[in-house]
Amino acid sequence: MGTHVIKMPDIGEGIAEVELSQWHVKVGDLVVEDQVLADVMTDKAMVDIPSPVHGKVIALGGQPGEVMAVGSVLISIEVEGAGNLKESAAPTAVKEAPAAPKVEAVVESKSAAAAPRPAAVCQGPMVAREADERPLASPAVRKHALDLGIQLRLVRGSGPAGRVLHDDLEAYLAQGQSNASAPVAAAYAQRNDEEQIQVIGMRRKIAQRMQDATQRAAHFSYVEEIDVTAIEELRAHLNEKHGASRGKLTLLPFLVRALVVALRDFPQMNARYDDEAQVITRLGAVHVGVATQSDVGLMVPVVRHAEARSLWDNAAEISRLANAARNGKASRDELSGSTITLTSLGALGGIVSTPVLNLPEVAIVGVNKIVERPMVVKGQVVIRKMMNLSSSFDHRVVDGMDAALFIQAIRGLIEQPATLFVE
Structure with missing residues (x-):
């Protein structure tokens, strides 16, 4: 050996x-x-x-x-065999990582923006795992567990290397159903447990970048309401006609297209600011960062040269990059080099948000959720699909008037979607 x-x-x-x-x-x-x-x-x-x-x-x-x-x-x-120790200097002190501290109970925490979810009716037999041990599971299984209110660390995995499968979630719930007669009072038991989580890895990088951005840039936000009824009708029509052959379209590729067109008149938004050298670099290429939530935290994969891509090409690239980021497969090149960022929480987007800039960029466009509301159109009260854009800018580089005009330009393009494709 x-x-x-x-x-x-x-x-x-x-x-x-x-x-x-x-x-x-x-x-x-x-x-x-x-x-x-x-x-x-x-x-x-x-x-x-x-x-x-x-x-x-x-x-x-x-x-x-x-x-x-x-x-x-x-x-x-x-x-087996000689190994490579002769060619490699052995460490003077090689140590085993200490076991994670034990706690009475561990509750998975999500961001404050997480959607309300149904709690699992009851819990099946627990699996002993360390507090910081991350069970093997696909993104789809993790989403399923989140929707069911199940802590993955408590589920026994039957897949290769203990991977948790969809069937394991169902089995966990089914086994828990047999204990449905447990006293309801247990749900109201007083708790005094605590959990300490070390801020390391991706979470530490995110914390550092957010702190750096808020300390260095002079943030200001601008919110505008947009009528997305027409563009949603266009999207539905295109998906019905071309979805099977070209892929389904979400709203994001339309917003990317709107950014590309609006930036022609507002190039100061598609820029990076080097505050140490006091240099603003405006770029012709539009490399759109698409903020994506992954299991390890917020990541921003980059759609490169969005200005040269068709609607479906941008849609396919957004989907590919988002999947790569969520699966931890995005490369360093795919996570760097953006010139402006688009951030959206989809149905969880709320009414208003205040996005934090992705330095050294000077603008970030935030998308809020779509809601149906009564609106007055030409003197008539009608139901329209409405959405807010909550965007932030670096006031050291971008003036308030320019920011407002930029968002109004995007609004005009979205509300009159034919103008997105008129050259």
């Missing part, structure tokens, strides 16, 4: 150190080639570190949240 030492790889772009975000293995685990061992966080993206060998984990070289230099020892694996 020998020891194979895996060092922190050079991820590129001149990065000298990365943050160890999460271990997927522990000392004593048997691993196979290409199995993901750990997640590390760069300034731009989360990166999986796979195993190049089969073997048994004998030591971990760092703890989640620790910043490690490229070339430092990440993990040691016992393998």
Whole structure:
């Protein structure tokens, strides 16, 4: 038997150190080639570190949240044969990551914007997992669990490597139904448990970027109401006629098109501001960042050269990038280089929001939910589909009048959708 030492790889772009975000293995685990061992966080993206060998984990070289230099020892694996220890310097102190602190109960927390969801009627047999252990599950299963009000960490997975499947969720609920006679008073029991969550990895990067943006930029927001009845009718018509062959359209590609057209008259919005060098760079290319919620936090994949894409091309690219971000497969290039950002919570979008700028950009356009309301049109009260745009700008670069005119231009394009395609 020998020891194979895996060092922190050079991820590129001149990065000298990365943050160890999460271990997927522990000392004593048997691993196979290409199995993901750990997640590390760069300034731009989360990166999986796979195993190049089969073997048994004998030591971990760092703890989640620790910043490690490229070339430092990440993990040691016992393998058949001689291993590579002779060629690799062994660590002076290789340590196992400590177990997460135990708590009486763990409640999954979501952002304040999360939608109300039905609570599971009752719980089936619990599975013992550490408080910070992330069960294996597809995004669809996670969404299903969220809708059912089920904590995934409590569900026994029957798939490969313990992956939680849709059938496991149904089985969990079915087993819980048999305990429906449990005293209702248990739901009102007094609780005194606490949970401490270390801010590391993607969450730490998000926190740093949000803090940096609010401290450095002079934010101001502008909200306008838009009648989306006509464009929703157009979208429904196009989906009925071309949906099967070209793919279904959401509202987002129409908004991207509106941004592209409006920016022709307002190029100061499609810009980056280097406040240290005191230089504003206006760009001809429209690289639209589309804010996307993933399991590890908010990510902003970039639709490059939206100005050169058709409506369906933009729709397909938005879908592809969103799926890549949610599945943790988006590359560093796909998560950087945006010139303006579009953010939407869909049906959870509320009435008004105050988006935080994605520095060094100077504008972000926020989309709120669509609601039907009575409106007065040509002296008649009619039901129209209405939506607010809640957008933020960097007042160091963008004047209030220009911001208002920019959003009014978008409003005109959306309310008269034919103008989106008139050259």
